[in-house]
Amino acid sequence: xxxxxxxxxxxxxxxxxxxxxxxxxxxxxxxxxxxxxxxxxxxxxxxxxxxxxxxxxxxxxxxxxxxxxxxxxxxxxxxxxxxxxxxxxxxxxxxxxxxxxxxxxxxxxxxxxxxxxxxxxxxxxxxxxxxxxxxxxxxxxxxxxxxxxxxxxxxxxxxxxxxxxxxxxxxxxxxxxxxxxxxxxxxxxxxxxxxxxxxxxxxxxxxxxxxxxxxxxxxxxxxxxxxxxxxxxxxxxxxxxxxxxxxxxxxxxxxxxxxxxxxxxxxxxxxxxxxxxxxxxxxxxxxxxxxxxxxxxxxxxxxxxxxxxxxxxxxxxxxxxxxxxxxxxxxxxxxxxxxxxxxxxxxx
DNA sequence: AAGTCGGGGTG
DNA sequence: CACCCAGACTT
Numbered sequence: 001x002x003x004x005x006x007x008x009x010x011x012x013x014x015x016x017x018x019x020x021x022x023x024x025x026x027x028x029x030x031x032x033x034x035x036x037x038x039x040x041x042x043x044x045x046x047x048x049x050x051x052x053x054x055x056x057x058x059x060x061x062x063x064x065x066x067x068x069x070x071x072x073x074x075x076x077x078x079x080x081x082x083x084x085x086x087x088x089x090x091x092x093x094x095x096x097x098x099x100x101x102x103x104x105x106x107x108x109x110x111x112x113x114x115x116x117x118x119x120x121x122x123x124x125x126x127x128x129x130x131x132x133x134x135x136x137x138x139x140x141x142x143x144x145x146x147x148x149x150x151x152x153x154x155x156x157x158x159x160x161x162x163x164x165x166x167x168x169x170x171x172x173x174x175x176x177x178x179x180x181x182x183x184x185x186x187x188x189x190x191x192x193x194x195x196x197x198x199x200x201x202x203x204x205x206x207x208x209x210x211x212x213x214x215x216x217x218x219x220x221x222x223x224x225x226x227x228x229x230x231x232x233x234x235x236x237x238x239x240x241x242x243x244x245x246x247x248x249x250x251x252x253x254x255x256x257x258x259x260x261x262x263x264x265x266x267x268x269x270x271x272x273x274x275x276x277x278x279x280x281x282x283x284x285x286x287x288x289x290x291x292x293x294x295x296x297x298x299x300x301x302x303x304x305x306x307x308x309x310x311x312x313x314x315x316x317x318x319x320x321x322x323x324x325x326x327x328x329x330x331x332x333x334x335x336x337x338x339x340x341x342x343x344x345x346x347x348x
Numbered sequence: 349a350a351g352t353c354g355g356g357g358t359g
Numbered sequence: 360c361a362c363c364c365a366g367a368c369t370t
């Protein structure tokens with residue numbers, strides 16, 4: 001399949017996107033980008049990556065940073081275990097003799113947070129080592145090219161595709177080849193509406209018909225609803241500290257509304273938001289109120305102007321933004337902006 | 349082999 | 360809405 005490779009590489013040289021981690025692809029930059037890109041789209045990662053490289057420019061800077069700082073820089077990206085694993089990876093790397101990642105994918109696989117995909121991706125992209133890196137994009141592209149019709153949820157199907165990917169590896173521009181396969185999946189060989197007419201592999205693809213593409217099996221989502229409490233006293237908002245509750249163990253959270261403990265307030269009006277977390281779809285309401293008796297001892301009263309520095313789940317931060325009349329369209333609110341806005345709103 | 353873990357982009 | 364995304368780790 002040398003034909004496939006030459007066509008793919010020629011297309012990549014022409015069509016690849018200008019992405020920040022392609023500017024100076026050091027092993028560190030490649031590793032940071034790969035961790036951030038796990039189950040996360042490129043457009044979401046770009047601003048996080050740029051801020052991260054400013055704040056933690058190399059392995060040493062990351063390794064010596066406190067974990068709270070690392071998590072704060074990851075806030076809003078999701079899958080927070082990745083941040084801890086990357087932090088742990090940095091500490092392992094600086095302790096290695098060369099102070100750098102190994103280039104062997106088998107050795108990479110032993111390090112924290114580096115699975116089969118990421119090991120192949122770092123080896124090939126950062127070190128130009130011929131290694132296969134099979135992510136969701138590559139799986140889809142190869143399944144179409146080789147007319148693999150098995151269910152993607154079945155390990156046997158994925159194993160067949162992985163074998164195809166491994167058989168395609170050559171010692172010819174491994175870095176560009178790995179990125180080209182993924183870039184094709186991201187720009188041309190799309191999940192729903194592949195642009196087959198524009199595809200460099202169109203002539204040799206076994207299944208160029210967009211109407212007959214394999215799809216992943218569905219996941220069932222469970223619906224939930226929750227009411228959270230907005231209680232402010234003396235410029236401080238009552239929050240649940242980290243370490244409690246089923247979700248976001250590292251985060252501060254809005255407390256759950258307790259009918260027996262709280263009295264709803266007439267103003268301001270409640271605000272609502274529906275958000276998804278893993279396989280759940282949660283309809284959340286933020287209810288303003290006050291304490292019926294004494295405040296719950298496990299809650300902390302946090303000054304509104306300090307909220308920007310706290311670790312808050314994205315949906316909770318959005319609810320707070322809406323309660324204070326902010327647009328909230330920016331999704332992730334910058335800490336200084338939040339602090340300033342909250343202080344201003346608290347004076348109203 | 350199945351569950352868990354976030355959040356946003358997109359048709 | 361549902362699906363998908365440069366997956367890894369735990370049970």
